[in-house]
Amino acid sequence: MRETTKNVLFITADQWRGDCLSVLGHPMVKTPHLDALASDGALFRRHYAQATSCGPSRASLYTGLYLHNHRVVANGAPLDDRHANIAMEARKAGYDPALFGYTDIGVDPRGRDTDDPELATRAGLLRGMNPVVRMDNEHAPWVAELRRRGYDVDGVEDNHRMLFWPSRKSAGSGHGSTFTPTWYKAEDSAPTFLTSQAISYIADRKSSPWFVHLSYRSPHPPFIAPEPYNALYDATDAPMPNRQPTPEEEARQHPWARFYLSHQLDAPFTQGALLKDYLEIKDPEIRQIRATYYAMITEIDDQVGKLVAHLKESGEWENTLIVVTSDHGEHLGDHWMMSKFSYYEQTFFIPLIIRDPSGASGQDIDAFSENIDIMPTILDWLDQEIPIACDGESLLPFCQGQPVEDWRTEAHAAFDFRHFPGLDGGKVLGLAPDQCAATLLRDKRYKYVHFTGLPPLFFDLANDPHEFNNLADDPAHHRLVLEYAQKMMSWRMNHDDRALANTRLGADGVQEHRPPSRRQA
Numbered sequence: 001m002r003e004t005t006k007n008v009l010f011i012t013a014d015q016w017r018g019d020c021l022s023v024l025g026h027p028m029v030k031t032p033h034l035d036a037l038a039s040d041g042a043l044f045r046r047h048y049a050q051a052t053s054c055g056p057s058r059a060s061l062y063t064g065l066y067l068h069n070h071r072v073v074a075n076g077a078p079l080d081d082r083h084a085n086i087a088m089e090a091r092k093a094g095y096d097p098a099l100f101g102y103t104d105i106g107v108d109p110r111g112r113d114t115d116d117p118e119l120a121t122r123a124g125l126l127r128g129m130n131p132v133v134r135m136d137n138e139h140a141p142w143v144a145e146l147r148r149r150g151y152d153v154d155g156v157e158d159n160h161r162m163l164f165w166p167s168r169k170s171a172g173s174g175h176g177s178t179f180t181p182t183w184y185k186a187e188d189s190a191p192t193f194l195t196s197q198a199i200s201y202i203a204d205r206k207s208s209p210w211f212v213h214l215s216y217r218s219p220h221p222p223f224i225a226p227e228p229y230n231a232l233y234d235a236t237d238a239p240m241p242n243r244q245p246t247p248e249e250e251a252r253q254h255p256w257a258r259f260y261l262s263h264q265l266d267a268p269f270t271q272g273a274l275l276k277d278y279l280e281i282k283d284p285e286i287r288q289i290r291a292t293y294y295a296m297i298t299e300i301d302d303q304v305g306k307l308v309a310h311l312k313e314s315g316e317w318e319n320t321l322i323v324v325t326s327d328h329g330e331h332l333g334d335h336w337m338m339s340k341f342s343y344y345e346q347t348f349f350i351p352l353i354i355r356d357p358s359g360a361s362g363q364d365i366d367a368f369s370e371n372i373d374i375m376p377t378i379l380d381w382l383d384q385e386i387p388i389a390c391d392g393e394s395l396l397p398f399c400q401g402q403p404v405e406d407w408r409t410e411a412h413a414a415f416d417f418r419h420f421p422g423l424d425g426g427k428v429l430g431l432a433p434d435q436c437a438a439t440l441l442r443d444k445r446y447k448y449v450h451f452t453g454l455p456p457l458f459f460d461l462a463n464d465p466h467e468f469n470n471l472a473d474d475p476a477h478h479r480l481v482l483e484y485a486q487k488m489m490s491w492r493m494n495h496d497d498r499a500l501a502n503t504r505l506g507a508d509g510v511q512e513h514r515p516p517s518r519r520q521a
Contacts, residue, residue, distance in 0.1 A: 007202075007320040008090070008211040008378055009307065012061070012101075013300050014054065014220040015340060016326035018047060018349035020297050028233055029294040033305035034324065034353055041322070041355030042363035042399040048348045048411035049328045049371050052340045054104045055122065056416070057327040057371065062086050062105065062126055064375035064390035066412065068439075069497045072106065073416035076122030081108040082499075084387040086375045087128030090211050093382045099129040100198045101215030102136055104327075129213065133197045135190070139163055142193050149188055163190070164222045165271045176288025177270045178223045179230055186226040186299070191216050195303040199310045206314070216303070219296035219330070221267040221338075223289050229299050233291040241286060241333030242466040247279050250336045253470055255429055255454050256343070256417075256438070257335070263422040266339035278338050286333045293332060321381045322355040323374060334466075341415065343440055343449045343457065344467055348413040356381065360401035367404070368411045368443075369395055388514060389499040406517070410443035412491060429454065441488045448484035458484065 020026055023035040023043060050060035051067040059065070059072035062085045072079050079085075087097040103126035107118045118124050123136045133141045137160045146153050156162045166180035186192065198214050224230075244250040251258040264278045269289055281289070304324065311317040331337040331346045340347045352369060354377065372392030379386050380394035397404045418426060418436035426436045435453030442448070442461065449457040458472040458481045471477040502513040 005209050005319045006382060007209050007316055008095070008381065009311070009320055009322045010086075010211070010213045010374075010378065011216070011304065011307075011322070011324045012058075012214070013216045013218060013297075013324075013326050015328060015330045016219060016297065016300075016351055017329040017332065017346060018326075018351050020294065021351055027239060028237060028291075029297055031297065031301040033301045033308065034351075037304065037308065037322065037324065037355055038353045040361050041353060041359060042365055042395070044352040044354070044365045044367075044369045044395070044398075046366060046411065047325065047350055047352035047369045047371075048413055049326070049350050050348075050413050052328045052347050052413075052415045054327050055106060058104050058126075061325075061327060061371045061374055062103070064372045064387070064392040066372060066391050066495055067414040067416065068492065069389070069391060069495070073437075074419040075104065076106045077419075078106040078108045079126075081110075081127060084389065085126060085128060086378060087126055087213075089375070089379055089384055089387065090382060091128055093384050095209065095211040095382070096130050097128060097211040097213060098132045098198075098201060099125070099213050099215065100133045100135075100194045100201070101213070101217070102134065103129060103213075103215065132201060133194060135194065135215075135217070139190065141197075142190050145193055146184060146188060151184060151188070161271065164224055164267075166224060174284070176235060176285040176292075177273075178285075178288050178292040179235070180224070181230040182224055182226040184226065186229060189226050189299070191218055191299055191303045195306050199307065202310065202316065203314065206316075209319075214307075216300055218300055219293050221330075222270050223292040223296065224270065225292055225295040225299060229295040230292065232295045232298060235284065235288040235291040238287040238290040238294070240283065241331075241335075243334055243336050244468065247336040253468075254343075254457060256451065259423070259429060260341055261336055263420070264338055265341060265421060269338060279336060281333070290332050293330070318357045320357065321378065322353075323378065324351065324353045325371065325374065326350040327371075341417070341420070343415075343438055345442075347415075348411070348440070354395060354399050356396060356399040359396070359399035363399060363401055365398050367398065367407050368409065369398075370408075370411055387499075388502070389497060391495050393517060410441050410487075410491075412439070412441055414439045426453075439488060439492070441484060441491065446480065446484060448481065448488060450485065450488055456481065456485070 020029050022031045023038050049057045051057045053075055055075040056072045059070045059079050063070050063083045090097050104123050105126045106122055107124040109119050139159050143153050167183040198212055247261050251261050264275050328340045329346045334346050373395050376386040376392045377395045380396045416437045418433040425433050431453040437452045440449050445462050447459040456472045457470045459467045502515050504511045
């Protein structure tokens, strides 16, 4: 590998469940290119997002901070400019981080003109990113390309709605509504467009190092795929969701489950559907939703294959760190839920594959990793100092087959629901806005969920992997519940903001002590 050149290809897909990789043994979805990438690099089997929804989760991904430190509590909540982020830190190493897609980060409004267009969108641009091809809700670059290719895209008020509307073809007998393909060809889809744009950008930079962040929207709903992907998986083979016999039985577990099941939030599963329809989806439809979701994943997998092929053909393969992950998961009907606003595994368990060209191939990692580790991993690859405030740790030692001591033994996540529609600032649940929060801790055996103003939950994952049986009120488990509550408190205290906590001023000026790793509480 040429020491003078280090490139970064940082890929995210939106709303990708962690179990949806064929290398992890999924019974249906096929991801051959990602499987091959994992065999060339490192597969992280226990990788978790730190927050939901997109904005809070991406804030953790881009800053390496837990939600209680960056405080982006909802989509559209601003990210404080005081926080370091991966783009600004990469610039210190001489890179111009190029964005193909979107970052979904609300900008810090302080010091901006009131008519600044960035203040009018919750899907803002991460500070430091160069928006080479920015795909916000209007998808303007893609629409322009569709127009250039002869598609009629003019005179439409809502580009987002238009672009994900099914073609006029009938779904056909025996198929659910999401079987109907897009009205544009696969070679003209958004993932294909972004991939081709990124490859063109990379090809023009043969003599200089580059940093590309490729942010795909798929497999986020509405669930729809172009031909032939739409028919790639037979819906009759799709597994049914893991759930209680009825939504009413599911809702008995906890006040938040009861509230969310009647106030589900996200884009509809298909254009024209209503959120209230989620509890009424029939079995053939939910199977088709799952089959279409898998098809969208395979389309992204094919794009990864194109990128890898270009890197190999261009000679950049041995100079490029590749990171592939997501911002959060998707329920797909598990627990009678869609989207990603729960305390269940489906919300936070996501894929992670890293290919470090200087690392060892075929690394299969069973240790817990988190999205807060992505920023320090990339900075470590770029030989940049990791900011003191960062909560995450570099994963490169795992990629290089090195023994790693004192690594975390659990995953942590959180969500804030103060702005959730239908909740009226928490009043429906009898909560003040600052009480609308939950924090999760899970290890290989147990999972503890702490709500600020609602009862806790405790699951024995070894005997109850689908999290149906809440043991928090079981006297036989009270000692364990207390132990995990204390463990969560210690974790939280160990990860308080420390940006200036180890700095002292005095007669000798500024004295700054760089603290050691805080992997363990």
